[in-house]
Amino acid sequence: MSTQPDTILISGGAGYIGSHVTHALNEAGFTTVVVDSLVKGNRFAAEKASHFRQGDIGDAAFIAAVCDEFKPAAALHFAAFIEVGESVQKPDMYFENNRDKAVVFFKTMASKGVGKVVFSSTAAVYGEPEIVPITEDSPWKPINPYGQSKLEAEMALREIAGVRSATLRYFNVAGGAPEAGLGETHVPETHLLPRLLLPLLDMPAEIQTGLGLKSGFKVFGTDYPTRDGTAVRDYIHVMDLADAHVLALKYLLAGGKTEIFNLGSGEGYSVNEIVAAARKVLSRPDYQPGTAPRRAGDPATLVADSTKARSVLGWAPHRGLEEMLSSAATWHQTETYINTIRQKVS
């Protein structure tokens, strides 16, 4: 029997979620190979991998060469564009990167005998759900090109002969692993936790201005049909998500069949509840956010039913909202975060 650790190919591993999963795979004893074009990601994050090769997932010759060099046992596919608003403005860019290039990536790997894939999908495939919590067989009706492009990539992956896949549909990912030198480092930054925390942490002015936070953080929409009028989401710590990837990978390596799994905590928090938790974690009891109209395309409530991931993968999230907020706050104050954002917005 071989004693070599399995080698895992990770596309988009220089990005937010992919870098945390790469860290978890290293800790679990795998050899990690990240491919990333760095179109959005960060070199400091890529360097967490055992090996890093810079290139595009749509470049079949590049992916084939990486497969020949490292002979991966499986792949995790994170590389994509992730901004819903931008996808409405530039749908072709999203279908090209998130669907067409993903298909090139999957087919190239299949041609090299890599027949096990963990795919990063999103709650956006459910659009505006009629029933919450949302199970995997709720209607798949995306309401924007981002969600549609991810759904079409999922479906294409399931059609490729000889490939077994685990599609993981994430809900709202948050938090970081500052102790490992990792955290959310997006430009632009559209996500709630960083946008709320950066002004509260009194970050340097050029960072706040560069991320569109010059006039502070604003709650988007106070007239939703929810318990306090603000939108409800299911927040999941990025390291709990990373645990799910390790389990999904082991499931496929052990012969598991193609499946789809929702990944969320099952608990919904409103934007106002997140603001209240941030006041407590950062000891800013008097903080009052601004308000603004609803952001176009935002559903009122998205909460996951992750029963299937619990029963099939044995996964359970362990890290709560306070840990998401405190790990994010710690990360945003690191030199790595501040210097990276400074460079990107200058």
Ligand SMILES: NC(=O)c1ccc[n+]([C@@H]2O[C@H](COP(=O)([O-])OP(=O)(O)OC[C@H]3O[C@@H](n4cnc5c(N)ncnc54)[C@H](O)[C@@H]3O)[C@@H](O)[C@H]2O)c1
């Ligand atoms: N962030 C979230 O809250 C969230 C929620 C649901 C689903 N997802 C999914 O998770 C995945 C990762 O999201 P993230 O937040 O880490 O995004 P990210 O932008 O931080 O990371 C994506 C990475 O992919 C790379 N990339 C993009 N296109 C590429 C290409 N053609 N070739 C090579 N590399 C390319 C980027 O450089 C970047 O490093 C995406 O597939 C996204 O759809 C994210």
Ligand SMILES: O=c1ccn([C@@H]2O[C@H](COP(=O)(O)OP(=O)(O)O[C@H]3O[C@H](CO)[C@H](O)[C@H](O)[C@H]3O)[C@@H](O)[C@H]2O)c(=O)[nH]1
């Ligand atoms: O400055 C801000 C930023 C966000 N929000 C609100 O906070 C909630 C969460 O917003 P995020 O942008 O953090 O997350 P979304 O629920 O919009 O997006 C998540 O789900 C999407 C699919 O629905 C995509 O997958 C996306 O990548 C993922 O983070 C929303 O009600 C949003 O309107 C604010 O009030 N103010």
